[in-house]
Structure formats: C-alpha cells, structure tokens
Amino acid sequence: MTLIKSISGIRGTIGGKPDNGLTPLDIVKFTSAYGTWILNNNKTTTDIKVVIGRDARISGQMVSGIVTGTLIGLGINVIDLDLSTTPTVEMAVTELNAQGGIILTASHNPKQWNALKLLNEKGEFISELNGQEILRLAENSDFNYAEVNNLGTYKVNNDFIEQHFKKIIDLPYVDVEAIKNANFTIVIDAINSSGGIVVPNLLQRLGVKNIKVIHGEPNGNFAHNPEPLPEHLTDLSKEVLKQKAHLGISVDPDVDRLAFVCDNGEMFGEEYTLVAVADYILQKNKNANTVSNLSSTRALRDVTEANGGSYSASAVGEVNVVKMMKETNALIGGEGNGGIILPELHNGRDALVGIAIFLTHLAKFGKSISELRKTYPNYCISKNKIELTPQIDVDKVLASVKEKYKDQPVNTIDGVKIEFDKEWVHLRKSNTEPIIRIYSESMSIEAADKLANKIIADIKAIIEN
Numbered sequence: 001m002t003l004i005k006s007i008s009g010i011r012g013t014i015g016g017k018p019d020n021g022l023t024p025l026d027i028v029k030f031t032s033a034y035g036t037w038i039l040n041n042n043k044t045t046t047d048i049k050v051v052i053g054r055d056a057r058i059s060g061q062m063v064s065g066i067v068t069g070t071l072i073g074l075g076i077n078v079i080d081l082d083l084s085t086t087p088t089v090e091m092a093v094t095e096l097n098a099q100g101g102i103i104l105t106a107s108h109n110p111k112q113w114n115a116l117k118l119l120n121e122k123g124e125f126i127s128e129l130n131g132q133e134i135l136r137l138a139e140n141s142d143f144n145y146a147e148v149n150n151l152g153t154y155k156v157n158n159d160f161i162e163q164h165f166k167k168i169i170d171l172p173y174v175d176v177e178a179i180k181n182a183n184f185t186i187v188i189d190a191i192n193s194s195g196g197i198v199v200p201n202l203l204q205r206l207g208v209k210n211i212k213v214i215h216g217e218p219n220g221n222f223a224h225n226p227e228p229l230p231e232h233l234t235d236l237s238k239e240v241l242k243q244k245a246h247l248g249i250s251v252d253p254d255v256d257r258l259a260f261v262c263d264n265g266e267m268f269g270e271e272y273t274l275v276a277v278a279d280y281i282l283q284k285n286k287n288a289n290t291v292s293n294l295s296s297t298r299a300l301r302d303v304t305e306a307n308g309g310s311y312s313a314s315a316v317g318e319v320n321v322v323k324m325m326k327e328t329n330a331l332i333g334g335e336g337n338g339g340i341i342l343p344e345l346h347n348g349r350d351a352l353v354g355i356a357i358f359l360t361h362l363a364k365f366g367k368s369i370s371e372l373r374k375t376y377p378n379y380c381i382s383k384n385k386i387e388l389t390p391q392i393d394v395d396k397v398l399a400s401v402k403e404k405y406k407d408q409p410v411n412t413i414d415g416v417k418i419e420f421d422k423e424w425v426h427l428r429k430s431n432t433e434p435i436i437r438i439y440s441e442s443m444s445i446e447a448a449d450k451l452a453n454k455i456i457a458d459i460k461a462i463i464e465n
Contacts (some may be wrong), residue, residue, distance in 0.1 A: 012114070012115070024066055031066070041099075049077045049079055053082065054084065057114055072152040079092070083194055086256040091164055101123060103117040168345065171356070175363070179363050184246045187261075188213045188248070190218075191222055193253035195251040227252065228259040248260065248261030249355060262370040273354060274338070278304070279361070281331060287308040291325045291330045292314070293335050295381075321341060338351070380447075382441070383439050384452045386459055398415060425440040
C-alpha cells in the first residue's frame with residue numbers, strides 16, 4: 001500500500017493500515033487539515049464554502065462521502081458537483097465564490113489509487129507554502145470540529161458542467177459553425193470515467209453528429225492504463241481506422257489531459273496538443289507570450305517565436321506553470337502531457353477547452369489532422385532515469401554536470417536543463433528516491449537517445465571520480 005503526502009495534495013492506494021494507504025482515517029485527517037486551513041484563512045467570513053467533485057473511480061463515492069462529512073463536521077458548507085472533471089471544479093470555485101475546492105481523483109493513476117487534490121479560493125492548486133501548513137496541521141491533528149448548531153450544510157450542483165460548456169463555446173477561439181460544417185466523425189476513448197459523459201456532450205454542443213465512444217461507461221474499471229500515452233491507445237487507434245474517422249480523442253479520468261489520434265491511426269503526439277492549440281490562438285494574437293514546463297517540447301517555443309511572441313519555461317508542475325504565466329502575462333500555456341491552460345477561461349489544465357479550440361483549428365485548416373501535424377517541427381523526447389545509491393549526493397552530481405556544460409545555455413530553476421542548439425536535456429532528481437530523471441529532445445528519437453546516453457555517461461564518470 002502507498003500513501004504520498006505532498007504539498008499539492010494527498011494520494012494513495014485504497015485500503016491497508018492508516019498512514020500506509022489512503023484509508024478512511026487518512027481521508028478524515030487530511031480533509032480536516034485542509035478544512036482547518038480554510039477556516040484559519042477566513043475567520044471573518046460567515047458562509048464558508050468548499051466545492052468538491054470526483055472522477056468515476058470505484059472508490060470515488062466512498063471518498064466523497066468521508067470528505068463531505070468531515071467538512072460539514074468542521075462547519076464548512078459543501079457544494080458537491082458529484083461526477084465531474086478537474087477543470088469544472090476549478091472553475092466552480094471562483095464562479096460560486098467558494099473559499100476552496102477538493103478534486104477527488106488520482107488523475108492518470110490506475111484504479112486502485114485515489115487522491116485529494118486541493119485548491120485555493122482562486123480555483124488553483126495550493127502553493128508549496130500552503131501545502132506545508134496543511135501537512136503540519138495534519139501531523140499535529142490541530143483541528144477543532146463544530147458543535148451541533150454550527151455544522152455545515154450540503155448541496156448538490158449538477159448544473160455546473162453546462163456552465164463550463166457555455167463559457168468554452170463563448171470564447172472567441174471557438175467556432176461552432178465551422179466545426180459543424182466540417183462534419184467530423186470522431187471516436188472518443190473515455191477510459192471508463194467522467195469523459196464518457198462530458199466529452200460526447202461537449203461535441204454535440206459543438207455541432208459534431210458522428211460520435212463513437214469506446215470505454216465510455218463511467219464505472220471506474222479502466223479498460224487500460226488510464227495515462228493517455230501511445231502504448232495505451234491502441235484500441236482508440238484501431239477504432240479510428242475501423243470507423244474511417246477524422247480523428248480520435250483521448251482524455252484521462254479527470255479530463256485535464258488531452259491526446260489525439262490521427263485519421264491514419266498514428267498518434268498526433270501528446271506533446272503537440274498544446275502546440276497546435278497555442279498555434280491557432282497565437283495566429284490571432286501576434287506577439288503574445290506562452291509558457292510550458294522545462295520538460296516539454298521545444299516546438300511551443302518555435303511556434304511562439306514564429307508569431308512574434310516570447311516563450312518562457314517554468315519548473316515542472318501545474319502550479320509552477322501558472323505562476324510563470326502570471327509573471328510573463330502569457331496568453332496560453334500548459335504542460336507537454338496534453339495539458340492546456342487558458343487563463344481567459346481559468347488557471348488550470350482543461351481538456352474540454354482544448355478539444356473545442358483544436359476542432360476549430362482543424363476545421364479551418366481544411367485538411368486532415370495528419371496533414372496538420374506535418375506543419376509542426378518534428379521533435380522527439382527520450383525519457384530515461386539513472387538509479388543511484390542513497391549515499392550519493394545528487395545535488396553535487398547535478399552541480400558537476402552544470403559546471404561541465406557551463407558554456408551552453410543552462411536553466412537551473414528545476415534541476416539542470418542544458419540546451420544544445422535545438423536539442424536539450426533536462427535532469428531532475430526524484431523527491432522520494434535516489435534517482436535522476438533524464439529527459440532529452442532532438443529531431444529524431446535516435447538523436448534524443450544518443451544525447452541522453454551521453455549525459456548518463458557523464459554522470460557515471462562524475463560519480464566514479
């Protein structure tokens with residue numbers, strides 16, 4: 001059993017002993033700590049509200065019931081979106097003037113996992129400082145529950161997903177008429193979660209009539225590994241070819257990551273979801289800025305600069321991307337895992353807005369999705385890791401690599417990233433084990449692997465010396 005306590009939330013496998021898995025006692029403890037943090041930061045507010053929502057995991061209703069009861073026990077009013085999406089909950093926090101939100105999802109993790117993802121009053125993931133305070137409250141059981149006359153209330157809101165759709169459709173980048181006229185045939189892999197409900201409904205509102213859903217029943221029994229990577233999307237690829245569809249759409253269980261399959265059954269590339277959506281927006285907003293994290297493809301920088309804008313790289317993690325986007329006044333940003341952040345809508349990854357803008361882009365492009373993919377630089381990322389003994393000082397190793405390549409452009413805001421013309425390598429140490437993660441990118445996977453192997457050899461030489 002596994003329980004991981006981090007600054008952004010609590011995730012773990014269901015069952016086991018307390019403090020070793022995500023048990024009911026752990027759910028109560030960390031929900032109590034989060035609720036107490038909310039109360040401590042809103043002492044002059046009488047109507048304290050927290051929005052909750054969940055994906056379709058088998059454990060979702062159980063976790064939701066415990067979270068709800070705990071918040072009510074603290075005197076907090078709960079607005080429950082029930083089966084929903086991460087971006088919908090994020091938007092609801094601000095729209096409903098709530099003081100926070102909890103998303104009950106382990107994102108792309110397998111079905112035995114669940115998590116409490118914690119939001120602040122802006123509908124954004126909590127900061128590192130806030131996360132440390134919540135963990136301190138949990139460690140010390142520093143909470144005080146409400147007396148009977150001061151208990152919180154409970155209200156279900158099943159309407160907010162429609163508000164989410166409306167705000168997407170009202171965006172200037174979404175052209176329903178163009179999508180409708182394109183007469184797309186689309187296959188959706190909904191991975192037996194919330195996407196099975198929300199994605200087909202969104203497509204219908206966008207004027208798409210020919211929709212085929214696979215793995216659509218939201219029962220939490222994921223038909224395959226829920227991370228939308230090529231090796232997990234073989235069913236979708238086969239169905240796109242079988243249906244002679246224009247494209248396939250894949251989302252993760254909480255619908256904040258997005259990947260496409262081309263008409264020829266090949267992957268559009270998870271890294272290129274953000275690139276294509278950003279490109280369409282940047283064509284309409286010249287000289288605009290973008291942000292992605294250090295481990296994302298260089299292609300976003302290329303399309304940004306081609307449109308006269310400035311690109312910035314943040315530390316890995318959605319909260320860091322959002323922070324950098326605010327600092328640089330970025331129009332769009334996100335992560336290379338298929339996560340699109342459009343501040344005009346809200347400051348969180350949102351597969352639904354990505355779908356609407358991408359389909360508009362494709363409809364106006366007037367050719368196939370495989371032809372659209374050819375218009376972007378064809379970078380390839382190699383992902384590797386090197387395991388070290390616990391005695392090795394990883395920080396010193398990274399510092400030595402930085403020194404070795406000091407004549408190259410180096411970024412150290414999150415590990416060490418070294419650029420070699422249009423190639424790069426990014427080294428990050430794991431926070432939980434003696435591992436250095438090594439991501440590299442080049443114009444071919446062979447070249448990316450070669451660059452990674454070169455850096456791995458450098459690290460081994462540094463350790464030996």
